[in-house]
Amino acid sequence: MTFTTLEDAGKFYRNYAKVAGFSTRVRSTNRKGNEIKNQLITCSREGKWKSKISPTEKTNLTAGLNCPARIYIHTLKDVGAWIISKVVLDHSHPCCPSKAEMLKQHRKLSMSIRRTIENNEEAGIRPSKTYQSFVAAAGGHRELNFIEKNVRNYITREVRNVSEQEDAKEFGKYLLRMKEKNQNFFFELELEEDQSIKFASWADARSRAAFEYFGDVISFDTTYNTNRYNLVCGSFVGVNHHGQSTLLGCSLMKNEEIESFKWLFQCWLRCMGGNAPKGFLTDQCASMKRALEAYIEQQMSEVVWNSHSKDSFDRNWNEFLLNFGLVDNKSLCRPSYMSSNLSGSPLLGRDEKHTKEEQAERESDAADFHTVIPCATKSSIEAQFQDVYTHQKFRELQAQFRGKVNCITRLTNSALGYSVYEVREQVFSSIFNKFVVTYDSVAAEIKCQCLLFESRGILCRHALSVLSFEQVSQVSPRYILE
Numbered sequence: 001m002t003f004t005t006l007e008d009a010g011k012f013y014r015n016y017a018k019v020a021g022f023s024t025r026v027r028s029t030n031r032k033g034n035e036i037k038n039q040l041i042t043c044s045r046e047g048k049w050k051s052k053i054s055p056t057e058k059t060n061l062t063a064g065l066n067c068p069a070r071i072y073i074h075t076l077k078d079v080g081a082w083i084i085s086k087v088v089l090d091h092s093h094p095c096c097p098s099k100a101e102m103l104k105q106h107r108k109l110s111m112s113i114r115r116t117i118e119n120n121e122e123a124g125i126r127p128s129k130t131y132q133s134f135v136a137a138a139g140g141h142r143e144l145n146f147i148e149k150n151v152r153n154y155i156t157r158e159v160r161n162v163s164e165q166e167d168a169k170e171f172g173k174y175l176l177r178m179k180e181k182n183q184n185f186f187f188e189l190e191l192e193e194d195q196s197i198k199f200a201s202w203a204d205a206r207s208r209a210a211f212e213y214f215g216d217v218i219s220f221d222t223t224y225n226t227n228r229y230n231l232v233c234g235s236f237v238g239v240n241h242h243g244q245s246t247l248l249g250c251s252l253m254k255n256e257e258i259e260s261f262k263w264l265f266q267c268w269l270r271c272m273g274g275n276a277p278k279g280f281l282t283d284q285c286a287s288m289k290r291a292l293e294a295y296i297e298q299q300m301s302e303v304v305w306n307s308h309s310k311d312s313f314d315r316n317w318n319e320f321l322l323n324f325g326l327v328d329n330k331s332l333c334r335p336s337y338m339s340s341n342l343s344g345s346p347l348l349g350r351d352e353k354h355t356k357e358e359q360a361e362r363e364s365d366a367a368d369f370h371t372v373i374p375c376a377t378k379s380s381i382e383a384q385f386q387d388v389y390t391h392q393k394f395r396e397l398q399a400q401f402r403g404k405v406n407c408i409t410r411l412t413n414s415a416l417g418y419s420v421y422e423v424r425e426q427v428f429s430s431i432f433n434k435f436v437v438t439y440d441s442v443a444a445e446i447k448c449q450c451l452l453f454e455s456r457g458i459l460c461r462h463a464l465s466v467l468s469f470e471q472v473s474q475v476s477p478r479y480i481l482e
Contacts, residue, residue, distance in 0.1 A: 001083070001084045002076070002081045002082065002083045002084075003073075003081065003082045003083075003084075004080075004081060004082075005082065006036060006039060006073065006075075006082050008082075009071075009073045009082050009084060010024075010026070010039075010041060010073075013041050013071050014105065014106075017043075017100070017105075017106075018097075018100050018106045019097060019100075020095050020097065020100075021095030021096045021097040021098075021099065021100045022043050022044065022045070022069070022091065022095045022100065022103075022370075023043075023044040023100070023103040023104070023105040023106065023370075024041050024042065024043060024044060024105065025041070025042060025043075025044045025046075026039060026040070026041055027040040027041065027042040027046065027070070028040045035075075036075070037074060037075055038072065038073060038074035038075070039072075039073045039074075040070060040071075040072055040073075041070060041071050041073070042067070042069065042070040043067040043068075043069040043070065043091060044103075044105070045065045045067040045091075045092070045093055045370070046066065046067045046068070046069070046070065047066065065092050065093050065372075066092055067091050067092045067093060068088050068090060068091070068092060069088050069089060069090060069091045070086070070087075070088050071084050071086065071087050071088075072084070072085050072086035072087075073085070094369075096369055099362075099365065099366040099369050099370070103366070103370065106145055107145055107146040107147065107150055108145055108146060113134065113146075116130070116133075116134075117130055117151055127148070127151045128148065128356075130151055131148040131151050141358075141359065147359055147363070148356065148359060164196045164197075164229050165194065165195045165196055167229070168191060168195060168196050168197045169195070171189075171197065171200070172189055172191075175187040175189060175200075175202060178202075178204065182204070182205050184204075184205035184208060184209075185202070185203075185204050185205055186202060186203050186204075186208060186271040187200070187201065187202035187203075188200070188201050188202075188267050188270075190263075192254070196229070197229070197231060197252055197254070198253075198254050199251070199252070199253055199254070199260065199263050199264065199267075200251060200252040200253075201249065201250070201251040201252075201264055201267045201268060201271070202249070202250055202251075203236075203248065203249035203250070203268075203271050203272075206358060207246075207247060207248045207249055208271065208272065210238065210240070210246055210248060211238070211248050211272050211275075213240075213241075213482070214238035214239060214240050214241075214246055214248070215238055215248065215272065215275070215277050216238075216277060216278045216279065217238070217239075217277060217278060217279035217280075217281065218236055218237070218238055218248065218277040218279070218280055218281065219236075219237045219238075219281045219282065220234060220235070220236055220237075220280065220281070220282040221234065221235055221237070221282065222234040222253070222256060231252045231253065231254065232252065232253045232254070232255065232256055232260075233250070233251070233252055234250065234251040234252075234253065234264065235247060235249070235250055235251075236248040236249040236250070236251075236268060240361055241390050241392075241393065241482070242360075242361060242364040242365075242368075242390050242391070242392045242393075243392040243393065243396075244357065244360055244361060244364065244392075245357060246357055246361065247357055249268055249271060249272075251264050251267075251268075299320060299323075299324075300320065303316045303317055303320050305455075308435070308449055308450050308451065309449075364390065364391070364392070367391060368390050368391055371391075372386070373386065373391055373394055373395065373398070375398075376398050376401050376402055377401050377404075379401065379464075379468065380473045380474065381464070381467060381472070381473065381474065381475055382397070382398070382401050384474055384475065384480075385397050385480070388480055389480075393458070396456070396458050397458055397459065400452075400458060400459060400460055400461040400464055401461070401464060402461075403425075403461035404461045404464055404465050404468065406425050406426045406427075406461075407423050407424070407425050407426075407461055407462060407465040408423070408424045408425075408426075408432075409421055409422075409423050409465045409466055409468075409469045410422045410423075410424070411469075416442075417440060417441040417442040418438070418439075418440050418441075418442075419438070419439045419440075419441070419466075419470075420436065420437075420438050421436070421437045421438070421439065421466050421469070422434060422435070422436060422437075423435045423436075423437050423448075423462040423465055423466065425461070425462065435448055435449045435450050435462045436448075436449045437449070437462050437463055437465075437466045439466050439467075439470060441470065444472075444475075444476040445476065445478075446459075446463045446466060446467060446479075447463075448460050448462045448463045449462075450462060453479065457481045459475070459479055
């Protein structure tokens with residue numbers, strides 16, 4: 001192929017890369033004086049850089065996979081044109097056109113988009129609203145080649161002066177429009193006699209589909225109130241495979257009375273096909289919302305996660321109450337052996353927050369697809385998890401692999417393939433914690449006293465130390481949670 005200019009050739013390859021599902025970079029440019037003679041453009045995953053940082057300490061993402069895909073362009077003598085003289089189309093990695101739009105190279109703000117952003121900034125419109133207008137005009141955020149964080153302006157929201165009844169009417173129209181766009185959009189709306197909102201519950205198709213994957217444990221929160229009509233805004237939140245909050249449904253209620261919650265939960269169950277979650281986390285005790293300062297919460301978190309048995313929890317909890325003078329607090333004297341660090345999120349601008357969460361998940365999915373985190377060790381088990389886990393979960397597991405260096409493993413008993421180990425973990429210069437780890441080689445089952453896997457779904461450093469001692473090269477699929 002020939003091109004009038006070098007820029008045209010580079011633009012052609014970039015456009016091809018977007019359609020094929022990868023990004024490019026200029027690898028080298030040869031000049032003679034001030035004139036460019038030839039240029040090599042490669043896939044951005046070409047090359048595998050050697051870092052001076054120890055692999056055990058390196059956690060930064062790397063895209064290099066020695067990908068051979070490239071084009072070589074050189075000038076034609078006395079013609080004033082450019083020719084692609086060499087092409088390699090094969091890649092060393094999979095390409096995904098649907099994720100290519102999330103690559104930095106393919107995110108572009110056109111001149112008209114920039115002009116609109118500037119005008120909206122002067123008009124006092126929030127950047128999130130500006131972005132939503134682009135989404136609506138394009139027919140969905142997947143049709144845009146940029147994301148919200150590319151819009152850098154800081155603007156404020158324009159408030160319309162309409163009555164509560166008119167807003168309720170407009171909100172009902174909005175829900176109907178969403179239903180018309182996608183029949184899997186679910187909503188129920190109940191109005192008061194004066195036509196103001198009494199109850200409302202809704203979830204889009206994506207939330208309903210996400211519930212099938214991330215609906216095992218749900219956090220429900222109503223600590224947010226709308227600032228105009230004092231309606232209680234509730235959100236059903238799960239956690240996705242990147243450890244991010246994902247919205248599974250929203251609600252508006254006139255009050256927080258028992259009947260309101262009964263209506264809401266029955267409605268939400270209908271929305272999710274009658275399938276109740278395995279775990280349901282909520283805190284409706286208003287008197288305890290901010291009773292504890294942040295440093296107390298940190299101490300409480302340490303008590304919860306560093307207690308490896310009921311006895312140790314009771315002992316640590318009583319010490320916690322004594323230290324902060326909370327012994328007489330009846331609400332805290334009967335702790336429940338269940339905790340969560342899930343954070344709820346309010347609905348901002350109806351489904352604006354939902355769009356942000358979906359965008360964040362798509363960005364993380366794209367990062368997982370186009371980059372890899374180097375293994376910190378030579379363990380084949382770590383490589384096994386590297387291949388199947390998202391970056392967020394793999395980082396959590398890598399922390400346990402690094403923690404292995406502080407563990408001393410000793411076999412205490414063994415019979416018929418069932419072994420009992422004592423793992424001593426050094427936490428300070430002369431302080432060790434002891435953990436009992438059992439390993440069944442026949443069933444390929446391992447269990448540690450710290451119960452990290454049972455509570456977090458991540459194999460602990462103590463179990464990994466035993467697996468290394470047993471020279472296990474691959475863990476059972478039961479320890480790779482979806």
